[in-house]
Amino acid sequence: xxxxxxxxxxxxxxxxxxxxxxxxxxxxxxxxxxxxxxxxxxxxxxxxxxxxxxxxxxxxxxxxxxxxxxxxxxxxxxxxxxxxxxxxxxxxxxxxxxxxxxxxxxxxxxxxxxxxxxxxxxxxxxxxxxxxxxxxxxxxxxxxxxxxxxxxxxxxxxxxxxxxxxxxxxxxxxxxxxxxxxxxxxxxxxxxxxxxxxxx
Amino acid sequence: xxxxxxxxxxxxxxxxxxxxxxxxxxxxxxxxxxxxxxxxxxxxxxxxxxxxxxxxxxxxxxxxxxxxxxxxxxxxxxxxxxxxxxxxxxxxxxxxxxxxxxxxxxxxxxxxxxxxxxxxxxxxxxxxxxxxxxxxxxxxxxxxxxxxxxxxxxxxxxxxxxxxxxxxxxxxxxxxxxxxxxxxxxxxxxxxxxxxxxxx
Numbered sequence: 001x002x003x004x005x006x007x008x009x010x011x012x013x014x015x016x017x018x019x020x021x022x023x024x025x026x027x028x029x030x031x032x033x034x035x036x037x038x039x040x041x042x043x044x045x046x047x048x049x050x051x052x053x054x055x056x057x058x059x060x061x062x063x064x065x066x067x068x069x070x071x072x073x074x075x076x077x078x079x080x081x082x083x084x085x086x087x088x089x090x091x092x093x094x095x096x097x098x099x100x101x102x103x104x105x106x107x108x109x110x111x112x113x114x115x116x117x118x119x120x121x122x123x124x125x126x127x128x129x130x131x132x133x134x135x136x137x138x139x140x141x142x143x144x145x146x147x148x149x150x151x152x153x154x155x156x157x158x159x160x161x162x163x164x165x166x167x168x169x170x171x172x173x174x175x176x177x178x179x180x181x182x183x184x185x186x187x188x189x190x191x192x193x194x195x196x197x198x199x200x
Numbered sequence: 201x202x203x204x205x206x207x208x209x210x211x212x213x214x215x216x217x218x219x220x221x222x223x224x225x226x227x228x229x230x231x232x233x234x235x236x237x238x239x240x241x242x243x244x245x246x247x248x249x250x251x252x253x254x255x256x257x258x259x260x261x262x263x264x265x266x267x268x269x270x271x272x273x274x275x276x277x278x279x280x281x282x283x284x285x286x287x288x289x290x291x292x293x294x295x296x297x298x299x300x301x302x303x304x305x306x307x308x309x310x311x312x313x314x315x316x317x318x319x320x321x322x323x324x325x326x327x328x329x330x331x332x333x334x335x336x337x338x339x340x341x342x343x344x345x346x347x348x349x350x351x352x353x354x355x356x357x358x359x360x361x362x363x364x365x366x367x368x369x370x371x372x373x374x375x376x377x378x379x380x381x382x383x384x385x386x387x388x389x390x391x392x393x394x395x396x397x398x399x400x
Contacts, residue, residue, distance in 0.1 A: 049339050049342055049343070050297060050301055050339050052301075058286075062286065064286075064289055064290065064293055065293050065297075066292065066293045066296035066297060066300075067296075068292070068296050069289050069290075069292035069293040069295070069296050070289070072288075072289060072292055073285065073286070073288075073289035073292075076285050076288075076289075085273065085276050086258075086262065086264075086273070088272075088273075088276075089264055089269050089270070089272060089273035089276075090264065090269075092266065092268070092269035092272055092273075092292075093264055093265050093266045093269040095269075095296075096266035096267075096268050096269050096295075096296070096299055097250060097265075097266060099296055099299055099300045100266075100299050100300070100303075100304075101250055101252075103300075104300075104304070139249050139250050142249055143249070
């Protein structure tokens with residue numbers, strides 16, 4: 001059986017939970033407490049030397065890191081990852097957009113607001129993080145203005161990856177008020193059969 | 201014919217040049233001057249609303265953004281991207297590592313050192329960028345200690361993506377002195393038939 005070594009409140013880990021539930025794939029969840037150093041133990045670093053959750057462990061012990069790489073691995077040969085070459089590349093385009101232009105702002109703002117004390121010096125980063133977060137949301141809003149899904153005519157792992165932190169952007173002080181197309185897309189994802197909300 | 205809209209001194213753009221040369225694929229290079237707003241014009245934003253180079257334009261006008269997604273698209277059905285499911289996922293793992301844990305530090309340090317004035321306030325970011333850059337290099341060094349290539353027995357797009365900024369890390373004040381396995385791997389890439397060095 002597959003094992004996800006992950007942290008339930010992490011959007012990067014929630015991505016995997018969501019896809020596995022939508023696929024109906026059995027899996028075991030090993031909760032890693034990243035707040036008390038759980039991703040820095042020798043055991044964890046042996047699985048991912050980069051010290052980040054999530055990590056997928058296969059039944060034979062092979063391991064894979066990086067949430068979006070794991071999504072692609074799990075989605076191979078399913079409707080969640082197109083087989084056609086250009087459509088597949090478009091999915092990858094949005095997955096890299098998510099990790100480079102979206103997650104470092106939207107997810108980090110959420111992290112600072114939810115888990116750091118009110119007087120923590122990292123709160124000084126919030127204005128810049130929110131500005132960049134809104135830039136990413138504006139790119140998404142424009143793309144979704146005349147589409148239901150990021151790539152093609154049905155949901156793909158690109159939608160799930162972008163959903164993971166977008167749906168919770170407000171917790172980082174990044175309001176979705178000005179993004180009607182994004183809010184409609186969030187509602188479409190939440191209405192998918194077997195959808196599970198994120199642990200809070 | 202394929203067109204790359206790119207900036208020669210950008211490592212993210214060099215990745216594409218390098219793969220296209222190694223593949224022997226004909227292409228046209230449209231140099232975009234990002235330093236004078238070339239990636240912010242209406243024409244460019246119509247190709248990539250995220251305003252970043254490189255962009256690949258196919259003969260039929262379709263466009264693709266995100267350097268590592270483009271690498272995968274170009275490498276499909278070649279030895280540069282494994283067909284086997286787990287090996288392919290491992291390549292993606294390193295591509296996401298590069299964009300999340302490596303490029304934002306190694307490339308940004310290089311950018312600040314090469315193109316911003318000596319008294320620019322962003323120079324204050326350098327110590328943190330260099331610390332994180334060394335963390336990424338340490339992960340790479342450990343992985344390469346008993347391997348010639350990042351995934352499998354031959355070079356893949358994972359190697360090319362990581363090579364793009366690693367080989368030039370010193371320009372950002374991130375010395376490769378302490379990384380003998382990385383330096384040997386750089387020499388292996390530079391010895392590949394049809395290898396081209398980056399424009400300076």
